[in-house]
Amino acid sequence: MKLYDGGRAPNPRRVRVYLSEKGIKIPVEQVDLGAMAHRSAAFAAVNPLMRVPALELDDGTIITESIAICRYFEMLHPQSPLFGRDAKEAAIVEMWQRRIELHLLAPVSHIFRNLHPAMAQMEVPQVPVWAEANKPRVIEFLQLLDGELGKRRYITGENFTVADITGLVALDFMKPAKLSVPDTMVNVRRWHAELSARPSASA
């Protein structure tokens, strides 16, 4: 088994944080995104979408999509559960994971990719107006999160889950995208501080 990782990029980090939370260690191969190694013929043979992370199993099966990779390990290592403990919790975790992925991680990513000069080679063409259009969407969703996080410790309840991992990675990714959580959003700030204090945050 081998995980194709991608340094500081947010999606591979989701998998690393998940594996760290679970205490799972697997062989890793770094794919140098800065050098565009993910666009090489060799890596395109692994993932034709030319994106990381990707997990290669011993039988040659390739699994891509960060959450699909985490789910694979969750079935093998069900304790402690990060995808919910019963039908209702699993649905709530799925709901928040998707909401955070679609309404926070994705818009932050659009902003970073379409404005940052370092992304000019990867995001072709860069569309600055699309980045700007996403800025208010980030704030709107953070407002929703702030209200929810006033009611409970983690985004799905009293237990840390994979939805919090997507939240941590998305919030951290705001920094290189030159965005910040407004001071007034005390609940998001408290949540971010708590997630950042977990040992897995350094993964």
Ligand SMILES: N[C@@H](CCC(=O)N[C@@H](CS)C(=O)NCC(=O)O)C(=O)O
């Ligand atoms: N939906 C995929 C997204 C994978 C993805 O977009 N990865 C980025 C790094 S965070 C990438 O490989 N980008 C390379 C590129 O855009 O050329 C997942 O959840 O893993």
